[in-house]
Amino acid sequence: MLALVLLCVYLSVFSFILGFFPVKWEDRLTLDPLGLGGDAPSKKKKGPFAFIRLIAKVNVPLAKGVLKKRIAKDLGMARLNMTVEEFIFLKELCIVLVLFLSFPMVTPETMYAWAMLGVAFGYMLPEFWLKGKVKRVKAVIIKDLPDAVDLLGLCVNVGLDFMLALKWVVEKSPPSVMIEELNTVLQEINVGKPRRDAIKDLAKRYELPDLSTFARTLIQADKMGTSVTDALNILAEDMRLARYRRGEQIALKAPMKMLVPLLLCIFPVVGIIVAGPIILDFIENSPFQKLGR
Numbered sequence: 001m002l003a004l005v006l007l008c009v010y011l012s013v014f015s016f017i018l019g020f021f022p023v024k025w026e027d028r029l030t031l032d033p034l035g036l037g038g039d040a041p042s043k044k045k046k047g048p049f050a051f052i053r054l055i056a057k058v059n060v061p062l063a064k065g066v067l068k069k070r071i072a073k074d075l076g077m078a079r080l081n082m083t084v085e086e087f088i089f090l091k092e093l094c095i096v097l098v099l100f101l102s103f104p105m106v107t108p109e110t111m112y113a114w115a116m117l118g119v120a121f122g123y124m125l126p127e128f129w130l131k132g133k134v135k136r137v138k139a140v141i142i143k144d145l146p147d148a149v150d151l152l153g154l155c156v157n158v159g160l161d162f163m164l165a166l167k168w169v170v171e172k173s174p175p176s177v178m179i180e181e182l183n184t185v186l187q188e189i190n191v192g193k194p195r196r197d198a199i200k201d202l203a204k205r206y207e208l209p210d211l212s213t214f215a216r217t218l219i220q221a222d223k224m225g226t227s228v229t230d231a232l233n234i235l236a237e238d239m240r241l242a243r244y245r246r247g248e249q250i251a252l253k254a255p256m257k258m259l260v261p262l263l264l265c266i267f268p269v270v271g272i273i274v275a276g277p278i279i280l281d282f283i284e285n286s287p288f289q290k291l292g293r
Helices: 002-018 050-059 065-077 084-105 108-157 162-172 177-190 195-206 209-224 228-284 287-292
Strands: none
Touching (some): 065 084, 065 108, 065 195, 108 162, 108 177, 108 209, 108 228, 162 177, 195 209, 209 228
């Protein structure tokens, strides 16, 4: 046990010293907002957490391959200003915190189980937090997409082409995740990226069925040479129907979700209020006592 503690102390000190050596990145502009390119450099971050960000660069050897791509994609979808190395460092901090808080409950017999469970729980806790953020962002996109499609359809109906309509929607709409993604598509097209590829990348970033339908409709209209106006009008109507059905689905789930608090919180209270006086009266004036006399 002493050897294990000394090894942990040595690794901690070594990582702390290694964190003082900054990793130099090549300064280059990028249009990869989700970091899917893998080796896209990040800008220098300043602020009160600059020292922590410096230490997190120790995890550069760990942030490689499939793990880096997956975490970078999730961080981009969650709209978090955090690198993969910093997220891994957050996992390490959670592991240390969980082990530290649960240490008073450890006995010599449960030492190994405590270490394994603490490492597993501390490692997965940031993952659950990140997945929750991604889920909320996707829900916002699904909610805002029909309105954005409606606005695009209205702009195209009054005579604007698709690019001018997209620019107008981005400039005039209130800030949201969907508007930021449309702004990214607009910037990519303006710097020379083909419109089909920019729209296709938008669907790939989030892998949502609604976004895929939106991208597929626009790409097919561009390929076939059909009117974008008709495509956007049909798509807007389908989006409104899909949102209406999702609302119905949520409404149908409400009684089942209300059943648990009803059974656990409301029914016991009602039972106590209604049956309590009857039970007390029965105990005080029990007919069985009179029979016994």
